[in-house]
Amino acid sequence: MPPQAAVREGRSAHDRGSPRRPALKDRREHLRQALRPLRNRGRGIVTSPPRLLLKLSGEAFAGEEGAFSPQALRRISQQIVSLPDVQIGIVVGGGNIIRGARSPWLDRVDADSLGMLATVLNGFALSTYLEGAGKETIVQSAVVTELTDPISPRKARKALSEGKIVIFVGGTGNPLVTTDTAAAVRAAAIGADLVAKGSNVAGVFNADPAKDKDSHLIEELSYDEFLAARYGVMDQVAVEICRENKLPIIVFDLSDPDALGMICRGERVGTLIH
Template sequence: MGYQRVLLKLSGEALMGEQGYGIDPAIVQAIASDVAACVADGTQLAIVVGGGNIFRGLKGSAAGMDRATADYVGMLATVMNAITLQDGLERAGVPTRVQSAISMQEVAEPYIRRKAIRHMEKGRVVIFAAGTGNPFFTTDTTAALRAAEIGADVVFKATKVDGVYDKDPAKHPDARRYESLSFLEVLSSELEVMDGAAIALCKDNAIPIVVFDLFGPGNIGRAVAGEPIGTRIHPA
């Protein structure tokens, strides 16, 4: 395989598929099948999942909620997604552990860096839930932070589009997809790949990011194998 230890970032919206809300079991099982194939080939894999299919802190804040309170509700939504994803992975034969940045020992382990690494070394997938445990930080930043902490070789951001474009391809038929970008190009062009804190963390720790289409069959395996897929963001 192309990479030994990877972090996969899944948006909450990806889990709802074509539904307007919640979790599509078929999407969960498709992700689980792809992840199972990667783990079977020896890849150590961790996942950070968002919560936007259930609740998004920024939208709650815009509707009048206190921002910190809204973010905590969003963190709890990521735990719901993580536990659902854990169930799908284990039904696909992949031993999985959920580690939460907010203590809830009845349903998840606390986040402990060395324990997470040990789980991966034993062939278990680790799902990091509840963001960083702090408001005002996105799950993109969580993904970058956890990737640095566990020594991941790469961050894979699985999305609904097949890479990074110079403008929204859904609105502009002439949008151009980038095959590769430097971190500085992403920051200077203000491309909406991940938030600025996440990009800066990956840049400072020389962790490349690969943005690709989650819904192409076998795309997770192709990305992990190092095939040219989506857009690769790298140190200059």
């Protein structure tokens, strides 16, 4: 998939005979209304800060230096610690080191197992930079290591309420399951208000902008619209889990230094799936 866009498989939205969208001004107001309740959804405490599950693509950690770019890790960490009054859980991918689906030299199950270990490395790298920026973290893993805590939603929720950042690694602990799905599972388990997927993708596009000069970013989709159109930006199973748990999703470009702050303020950025 080109870094500039996430394009779907099959026909364009116009080919499906979708109902006509409201005017842009009305859509923006609808987005604000959709995001505003996220600050208090599900926990029943009006003063409670919002709880965000941030999914980070492993590729976001890479750079010219190789699989780990100090500049990228520092930039991402600074964006995260600068967020005001928000509880943050993070799921990291391992694509900067290995991708199971794109490793023909390995059996898929073996490649996915290596990929789960790669997320452990990424989680520790991110934890180091977050701690260096003054934020306390804990790392929970779905695969057994002596360096991490086991996955525990109860302990994760407690740590979040204490202002710590919880980093989830190891995917779901199962091969053939994406880290997108792990993000949806962890988000539901910790009672997150929103799943925000940040990578080198600006959001969901109706066509590949590298090939179609008339393509445009889709600002808003329902879960059903996303699943029916089979957009490639996020795993289908992950979106189904979010739909079942009424978890909104925002897909955004992590290289935009203002994007995370805009999300936490309920402002429009990337693509909202809800």
